[in-house]
Each structure stands twice: as C-alpha cells, then as structure tokens.
Amino acid sequence: MKRIILSGGGTGGHISPAVAVAEALKRRFGEQVELLFVGAEGRMEMEKIPALGYRIEGLPVAGLQRRLTARNLSLPFKVAASLRKLSVLQTGLLFAVRFFISLLTLSIFDSML
Numbered sequence: 001m002k003r004i005i006l007s008g009g010g011t012g013g014h015i016s017p018a019v020a021v022a023e024a025l026k027r028r029f030g031e032q033v034e035l036l037f038v039g040a041e042g043r044m045e046m047e048k049i050p051a052l053g054y055r056i057e058g059l060p061v062a063g064l065q066r067r068l069t070a071r072n073l074s075l076p077f078k079v080a081a082s083l084r085k086l087s088v089l090q091t092g093l094l095f096a097v098r099f100f101i102s103l104l105t106l107s108i109f110d111s112m113l
Helices: 012-032 045-051 075-087 099-112
Strands: 002-007 033-040 055-059 093-096
Touching: 002 012, 012 033, 012 045, 033 045, 045 055, 055 075
Parallel strands: 002 033, 002 093, 033 055
Antiparallel strands: none
16 A cells, blocks of 8 residues: 655645545545645644545644744744654655645655655
C-alpha cells in the first residue's frame, strides 16, 4: 500500500483541488492507496476534510505578523513542533497546494529522499 500526503488548505480554493486529487486517486487505486491530508490546526481544512471522510493531521503553524508580536516570537517553536510531527510520516508521494503549509511539508519530504 502506498501512502500519499496531500498538503494544503486555508481556503476553499486550496481545499477543493486537494480533495479532487484525493477522489481521483481513490477511484484509480482504491484500497491500494492510503491518503493523509496535512493542514494548519484551527483552519477550515480541519473541519472540511474529515467531514468528507479523509484523515487529516493538523500542524501548529501560523503566519508572520507585520510587526513584532508574541505570536511572531512563538513561530520558531511552532515550526519545530510541525517538523517533528511531519518527520515521522512515511510517504511515497506528496501533493502540495497551499504555499505556507506546503512549504513546510515539502521541506520535510525533500529531506527524506
């Protein structure tokens, strides 16, 4: 069985293409493929993806604020926690849609090759 990670979310414009790819993969490969979505905790994808019957792993990521805030100071810790969470996922293929969450996922995936 091959595991495929689909990374993206944040808006319907990012979720819809990832779901369309997941549905096409399920139709094509059926039980031979395991799909896992990766998204940002607290964002739209954490509700929408499970409602469609797919598994999702949430990452504690956040965008940068334009000025120095406590939220910006916590960013390195959130990135480190996300990297630890992603590093244990074994996958054969990654499909990425949204830039910020996908960049993190892609960097981990690249280092595993």
